Amino acid sequence: MTTTEEDAAAAPGASRVLVLNSGSSSVKYQLLDMRDHSRLASGLVERIGEETSRLVHTPPAGGGGQVRERLGRFPDHEAALRAAAEELAADGLGLDSPELAAIGHRVVHGGLRFTEPTVITDEVLKEIERLVPVAPLHNPANITGIRTAQALRPDLPQVAVFDTAFHTTMPEYAARYAIDVETADAHRIRRYGFHGTSHAYVSRKTAELLGRAPKDVNVIVLHLGNGASASAVAGGRCVETSMGLTPLEGLVMGTRSGDIDPAVTFHLKRVAGMSADEIDVLLNKKSGLVGLCGDNDMREIRRRIDEGDARAALAFDIYVHRLKKYIGAYSAVLGRVDAVVFTAGVGENSSPVREAAIGGLEELGLVVDADLNAVRSGEPRLISPDYARVAVAVVPTDEELEIANQTFALVDN
Structure with missing residues (x-):
């Protein structure tokens, strides 16, 4: 029943x-x-x-x-x-x-x-x-x-x-891939986005942290766990996100490549003789940080960097470079950014990632205070100085609470 x-x-x-x-x-x-x-x-x-x-x-x-x-x-x-x-x-x-x-x-x-x-x-x-x-x-x-x-x-x-629901507010020009429309529609090929419960919860909590209503705030959310995604949220509505048809697109992740020239797949099939399934495993399970340096735990990567490990340092730099690209791109998409917020396992706990991702973006109004960034806390908090034009925040995600809230709101009648 x-x-x-x-x-x-x-x-x-x-x-x-x-x-x-x-x-x-x-x-x-x-x-x-x-x-x-x-x-x-x-x-x-x-x-x-x-x-x-x-x-x-x-x-x-x-x-x-x-x-x-x-x-x-x-x-x-x-x-x-x-x-x-x-x-x-x-x-x-x-x-x-x-x-x-x-x-x-x-x-x-x-x-x-x-x-x-x-x-x-x-x-x-x-x-x-x-x-x-x-x-x-x-x-x-x-x-x-x-x-x-x-x-x-x-x-x-x-x-x-x-997971995809929060991202259904993306405008069609952001959700569509530039491929033949009939083929795309026949096979449901478009950008759906994922981690939606986290992006919804964190963007709303960031507005609360700023003392403003979600409808008045534009936020870039960086959900950085083993899986990682970014979103641009304008007035409480998602207008762009980094994951696409599947969770493979976008940021560098623990084991996923993120953005890659699609012709790489054809090249691997033709030159390396790899099957579609083998390429799928490569890009989803053997790429990202683990493919670059053999580790997908950011704590271990930082330890190796401190010991002078060049592969770990390169993996970290590639990871951060992709973050910067998305912060810059989503700043352009939003036009006005009120906050950039870090969440999930890496986002909440890795101060070096936050410092490196924001470093050099002063022209965008982004600055991190070193002392505030070093604080370990399970509470939502600002890590930018008071004078910063754009707030930088750490907001712990709570996807289970978001699911419970949405569930209870639907049945409590």
Whole structure:
């Protein structure tokens, strides 16, 4: 049974949302109380389908419970989610609780149809399946998570929150590739963008940090994790983003090349005899920082640079050079920039990356204060001096909270 839109309202008084992020061999989950946005519990099941799987569960803070770990074999996502449900039940937070209002699912690709959070019906699920060809690594895992959750709680509203939705406001001239229109339309080839929940959350939080309404602020968001993307957000609406048809386009990433001459693929096929699948693996899993220097952990790269490693230094310089190009390009797109903001693992924690990316951009009004940049904090903060024309900020992302907020807003009626 699939939840219908007519039955999508949360039970009266229910205030909890379970957020599920289902990957090809993993499931991340968080249970949040939407009355105060507190995290009641969270966990990760990884290596699903392998001989030895692992579940790590973090119980409610302040309850005196310890992080619990289970090793065993979870053959599929249903077994993994049932194990996660058992851990939640052990904390008195079972999925049968009347306080559970909905389950929110991260779905990577929503195409052009899904521009906002959507209650999952049979037709919605079919459309997500139709988008598998443009998201072959992500949407199948998301679908598996949805179906498993539906089996566990068929009576509960299930909501899809799409990575691509925030970017559907891009104007057509930014979203279109300059290829034959009929071919592009027939095969859904256009720029969709990803990390949308993070860009939405961070751009809004940056406006709050500046003490202004999102509609009055133009922001460049740099989401720098193992996957990395940039966005230009004008008045709360995305007008440009770095990822395209897939998450491969754009910035240099941990294992992805980012922008590359498309003729490289033809060259590798003709000259190196590589198949399409081999080139796909090369560009998505063996490129980026790991391809340049063998490491995709920025902390290790910085350690190697401090020891005089030339390959690590070159990888860092290439990474930063691409960031500067996008900051400059998006400054031109926006016309007026109120803030450049760093987020995600590298963006939040690597002061050398932030310093190097902003360094030399004084003519654009961008300056970083060395002392402020060196501060380690989990709170949103400015790292630019008071006199800077454009604010530079660090804003920790919270994609799970964004998914929970969007889910609860849809069903709390």
